[in-house]
Amino acid sequence: MSAVNDAIVIAMQIDSSKVYEQKKANVLRQFHRIKGAKQISLKPKKNTHFLRKRIKTNTLDLSAFTNVLRVDTDHGLVEAEGLTSFFDLFAATSTVGYMPVVVPEFRAITIGGAIAGLGVEATSFRYGLVHENILEMDIITGTGDILTVTPQKHRDLFLCMPNSLGTLGYVLRAVMRITPIKRFIRVDIRRFRGSGAFIDAIRSSVSSGRQDFLEGLIVGPEEYILAEGSWTDKTEQDDVFDVSVQSWYRYLTDARHQRVVCTAADYMWRWDTDVFWGTRELGFLGSLFDRPVLRRTILKPMLRSDRLLKLHHMLAYHPWFPNVFTGIVRKKEQLIQDVGITIDRCEEFLWWYQNTIGMYPLWACPGTKAHAQQVYPLYQWKGNVLVDFGFYGYKRTPAGVSDHYYTTLVEQHMLALGGIKGLYSTSYFTPHEFWGMHDRDAYMEAEKRYDPNSVFPELYDKVVGDVTK
Numbered sequence: 001m002s003a004v005n006d007a008i009v010i011a012m013q014i015d016s017s018k019v020y021e022q023k024k025a026n027v028l029r030q031f032h033r034i035k036g037a038k039q040i041s042l043k044p045k046k047n048t049h050f051l052r053k054r055i056k057t058n059t060l061d062l063s064a065f066t067n068v069l070r071v072d073t074d075h076g077l078v079e080a081e082g083l084t085s086f087f088d089l090f091a092a093t094s095t096v097g098y099m100p101v102v103v104p105e106f107r108a109i110t111i112g113g114a115i116a117g118l119g120v121e122a123t124s125f126r127y128g129l130v131h132e133n134i135l136e137m138d139i140i141t142g143t144g145d146i147l148t149v150t151p152q153k154h155r156d157l158f159l160c161m162p163n164s165l166g167t168l169g170y171v172l173r174a175v176m177r178i179t180p181i182k183r184f185i186r187v188d189i190r191r192f193r194g195s196g197a198f199i200d201a202i203r204s205s206v207s208s209g210r211q212d213f214l215e216g217l218i219v220g221p222e223e224y225i226l227a228e229g230s231w232t233d234k235t236e237q238d239d240v241f242d243v244s245v246q247s248w249y250r251y252l253t254d255a256r257h258q259r260v261v262c263t264a265a266d267y268m269w270r271w272d273t274d275v276f277w278g279t280r281e282l283g284f285l286g287s288l289f290d291r292p293v294l295r296r297t298i299l300k301p302m303l304r305s306d307r308l309l310k311l312h313h314m315l316a317y318h319p320w321f322p323n324v325f326t327g328i329v330r331k332k333e334q335l336i337q338d339v340g341i342t343i344d345r346c347e348e349f350l351w352w353y354q355n356t357i358g359m360y361p362l363w364a365c366p367g368t369k370a371h372a373q374q375v376y377p378l379y380q381w382k383g384n385v386l387v388d389f390g391f392y393g394y395k396r397t398p399a400g401v402s403d404h405y406y407t408t409l410v411e412q413h414m415l416a417l418g419g420i421k422g423l424y425s426t427s428y429f430t431p432h433e434f435w436g437m438h439d440r441d442a443y444m445e446a447e448k449r450y451d452p453n454s455v456f457p458e459l460y461d462k463v464v465g466d467v468t469k
């Protein structure tokens with residue numbers, strides 16, 4: 001029986017590899033049709049997380065590249081096309097008892113997007129970011145070639161891809177590490193009243209490595225939560241968290257809760273159902289998401305980040321939707337940012353944040369350097385542990401200041417602390433500041449080699465300022 005199954009799996013792999021080869025040929029034809037034009041970018045996906053305002057450019061349609069090609073448990077890897085979502089990657093690997101070692105929390109984030117735009121999650125304290133677990137990629141470059149890159153082959157491109165946001169080429173296929181899973185994750189919830197104790201607890205959890213998942217949530221200047229998760233096969237005596245009943249945010253912030261068990265899938269998508277605490281921002285509409293009966297029935301189709309992000313955007317910016325209804329007041333600055341601060345400067349950052357920004361909650365996700373010997377020119381920071389602080393909300397600005405007043409303050413302080421910032425959102429660095437954080441020489445060298453005619457936009461032009469290509 002198992003030999004028959006193996007034969008079926010091999011036949012399916014041969015078939016999907018053949019289809020992948022056809023897709024490669026199609027994309028090359030498409031590329032050569034438009035390559036005379038400059039500033040080629042990715043045809044926006046239905047569920048993009050790139051928050052930048054876009055101007056129309058020549059786009060490359062990679063929407064066909066969404067298949068998982070192979071799950072190889074013997075060698076601990078999954079091979080997938082570049083626009084495969086982590087939802088599909090997790091589904092394909094979990095059926096055979098595995099998961100990609102880092103699974104970003106929004107279901108529609110793709111493997112290529114997480115490499116090109118950096119992906120971090122609660123396993124990053126052990127495995128680093130998504131790109132640190134990539135073994136091989138096929139990339140369509142600005143020369144119209146599809147190159148297979150690894151830490152040995154075309155090493156410069158392999159290392160420059162993370163955080164390059166589609167300016168050196170697009171990932172058509174990637175091979176990523178996977179790890180065995182169990183049925184459930186038990187989460188111990190620890191609460192602290194001060195940032196010092198909280199940061200110390202992160203430091204000691206990271207170094208002990210006693211848990212499998214680690215993340216924090218800062219609810220206010222005196223309310224810090226650390227959630228340590230470990231794989232388990234048992235559920236008895238524990239409460240089982242169910243995302244269809246309650247948001248993870250509500251669960252964590254209820255001081256009565258100290259330990260909870262989730263299924264592996266509910267844990268993976270715990271922040272997805274409510275786009276972190278995004279439903280909270282929807283005023284009266286958001287309060288409906290706290291009703292278990294509504295979550296299980298009419299709101300069920302909305303419990304996913306791709307749909308909620310669209311709803312958010314529509315309610316926040318569409319003139320037909322009055323703010324009194326949603327509670328999101330226009331004229332507030334959208335402050336959706338992820339900044340990475342080395343652990344030794346975190347207390348300083350949190351103190352400054354409390355006094356200058358004061359918008360809560362903040363997600364706090366520690367990450368380490370999984371392969372210190374691999375230096376990524378566009379992802380560099382000093383130290384061994386970094387905490388990604390994610391804050392996703394809207395804040396009223398003082399009269400007479402620029403529309404990106406708070407974003408700029410965050411950037412300046414982050415620069416002073418030697419931090420880094422996710423570039424999916426808005427950025428306003430000067431070229432000097434921007435290239436002070438990233439290795440310009442290595443990037444320009446790679447650009448010269450893989451995109452000599454500048455068919456893709458240059459990184460600074462793409463990610464800084466009010467509009468993008």
Ligand SMILES: Cc1cc2nc3c(=O)[nH]c(=O)nc-3n(C[C@H](O)[C@H](O)[C@H](O)COP(=O)(O)OP(=O)(O)OC[C@H]3O[C@@H](n4cnc5c(N)ncnc54)[C@H](O)[C@@H]3O)c2cc1C
Binds near residue numbers: 105110118120169172
């Ligand atoms: C509110 C919010 C919160 C977030 N929080 C987190 C978080 O907690 N953890 C986390 O990991 N991430 C987070 N992200 C960021 C997200 O992971 C990145 O934006 C990621 O790049 C999105 O990938 P995507 O597949 O959706 O790509 P898109 O959003 O469609 O594209 C993002 C960029 O990547 C480029 N790109 C896309 N696909 C490819 C490809 N195949 N090859 C090369 N370049 C490509 C695009 O050109 C674009 O520049 C958050 C984003 C938002 C909006």
